Amino acid sequence: MSDITEQLLRGTSKGVGAKAALALEDGTVFFGAACGAAGEAFGEICFNTSLEGYLEVISDPSYAGQIITLTYPQIGNYGVNLEDAQSGKPALRGLVVRDMCATPSNWRSDMALGEYLERNGVVAIEGVDTRALVRHVRDHGAQRAIVSTVDDDVDSLLAKVRASASIVGQNLAATVSCERPYAHTAHDMPDSVRFALAEGPDARFSVIAYDCGVKRSILDGLVRAGCSVTCVPWDTPAEDVLAQHPDGVFLSNGPGDPDAVSGTYSQVGKLLGKVPMFGICLGHQMMGKAAGADIEKLKFGHRGGNHPVMNLLTRRVEITAQNHGFGVLFPSMGELVPDLSGGYTEHHDDLRFWVRAGIAPVVRNERFGRIRLTHVNLNDGTVEGVAFLDVPAFCVQYHPEAAPGPTDAHYLFTAFARLMEGRKDYLDIDIAADRLAGWRFGAEAAKELANA
CATH class of the missing domain: 3.50.30.20 (Carbamoyl-phosphate synthase small subunit, N-terminal domain)
Known part of the structure; x- marks a missing residue:
């Protein structure tokens, strides 16, 4: 000063x-x-x-x-x-x-x-x-x-x-997870935002959420997509989760080095293919680790509400909210499937190659079959999302709840609901219309958009 x-x-x-x-x-x-x-x-x-x-x-x-x-x-x-x-x-x-x-x-x-x-x-x-x-x-x-x-x-x-200690190698998720299971319902959403947000739909899906440091707004997003949510500690055995017969399993955001959170990704490996799954941020990394992916520490991370991400499936750019210092290396998930990757056989470290090519490439994973790259960070070419093609699961590195941030990625909560319904086209969503869902002005605005 x-x-x-x-x-x-x-x-x-x-x-x-x-x-x-x-x-x-x-x-x-x-x-x-x-x-x-x-x-x-x-x-x-x-x-x-x-x-x-x-x-x-x-x-x-x-x-x-x-x-x-x-x-x-x-x-x-x-x-x-x-x-x-x-x-x-x-x-x-x-x-x-x-x-x-x-x-x-x-x-x-x-x-x-x-x-x-x-x-x-x-x-x-x-x-x-x-x-x-x-x-x-x-x-x-x-x-x-x-x-x-x-x-x-x-x-x-x-x-x-x-x-002092480095953040690398520390399991910080264990320090912010819940100690015992708890429920999150529409009654837990704040009253002071009801002037802007409409009431959510009745719960249609029972979802178990691994709490690795989950944000409350993420749980609100699940509730607004029609989910009844039960949060469980970060290292809850897969057998205990499956015994509750959930319609889906959600993997939350969380802090620190994903390589250190083996108590979560070891259980994710047992859940993939058994139940529909959706992960964000650390949850994305947990799915990657379960599939054998390597993790890199980013130079200074992605944190803020203005990160551009290309959706390779819709060719739309989403302005996203992000908070992470580590990332999954897509090439480490398996060899490319040329027939599903535009004929290409060689990986590219900078994933903006696929943005320019207009292709959502697919790799063959040794454990879980085909995995498609769905989202790419336009600032540095890192992976922002993948979808498993042979098991019902997908994940993104960024934050669709947008607290704070833009609502471009709100559609991912809807996509999870559609995945639990068994729809193959669960990611085929008009994000321009879906981002208005849940707001009190949303119905009129969506109607105007449809008539435009």
């Missing part, structure tokens, strides 16, 4: 918080002011580019083990409405912002964001040049970091962060 900024703040009702520091393991250090709980926090530094929805980001269990940098300049201006929180308690290690609003204005606000962070023990720093920090992470990659309000000695901070 510059001297001029500090002088200006001292003359306002906000004032200047206690000194705070952020240090990265490569020696980069930023100084600012505390705007959350006092103390120190260690984690992997990452950044999220969403323009709104900071509470949903902060309360997403997938951020366990991480220090989040929010790139939008001012955070907290509309306060905190607790019904928007995605979990009972935030799992992130720390928060970095340019400016924290101390006096929010919103009819739904329960408290200021700084108060929420302090109540939940989240160490946070403001006054950081987040543009410079994000550029540094993009250039040099994700790395360990420390946020401290009690130590501003550079040598001390660097010694601490370099002695």
Whole structure:
């Protein structure tokens, strides 16, 4: 924080918080002011580019083990409405912002964001040049970091962060999963959004959801697709799940290194082919691991609400919400089937090759038969979705619940319902119409779209 900024703040009702520091393991250090709980926090530094929805980001269990940098300049201006929180308690290690609003204005606000962070023990720093920090992470990659309000000695901070644990190899899903099964129904959805969202349909499907750190909005999305949901712990045996005779099994989002979550993907391998399955984010990676795929750690991950994804089946581009630091390597899932891949026999690491070719390639997996690439990230050519052709299962790397983010991918909840109905065309959906489903204005808007 510059001297001029500090002088200006001292003359306002906000004032200047206690000194705070952020240090990265490569020696980069930023100084600012505390705007959350006092103390120190260690984690992997990452950044999220969403323009709104900071509470949903902060309360997403997938951020366990991480220090989040929010790139939008001012955070907290509309306060905190607790019904928007995605979990009972935030799992992130720390928060970095340019400016924290101390006096929010919103009819739904329960408290200021700084108060929420302090109540939940989240160490946070403001006054950081987040543009410079994000550029540094993009250039040099994700790395360990420390946020401290009690130590501003550079040598001390660097010694601490370099002695801290890496996120690689940690099973963080186990730290945010539920301890025992619980149900999620229409009665669990927040009352304060009923002015905008219509009532969901009656439950037609019984779904077991593996809770690896599931967001509440994802469960709401399943309920709005006609599912009665029972969440179970991350390592629940497949035999226990099948004994309940569900119509489908859902694999949730979650934090950390997917290679470390063997208690989930080992069970997924037993479930595939026995029951219709849908996975997102970590759930996508769990399906990949069950099929023998290799996992890569991305340089700085995909986090935000503006990531373009090509749907290879419909040739539509979806603007998606994402939050992950690891990804599945599609070529490792099997050899290409030339007859179903435009005659091609060679894999390409950059999957945008298939976007340009206009082909949704298929591989032959040793364990589960044919698997089709369905979605590709247009920023870096990584895999964003696959569909199993010989067993009823599909998965995507991004977040269709869009909390926060656009609703382009809402159709995937509908697709899961159609998969449980036994339809072969479950992914053949007009996403432009489906994204309006569930909103109170949706029926009229869909009617206008159909008549256009």
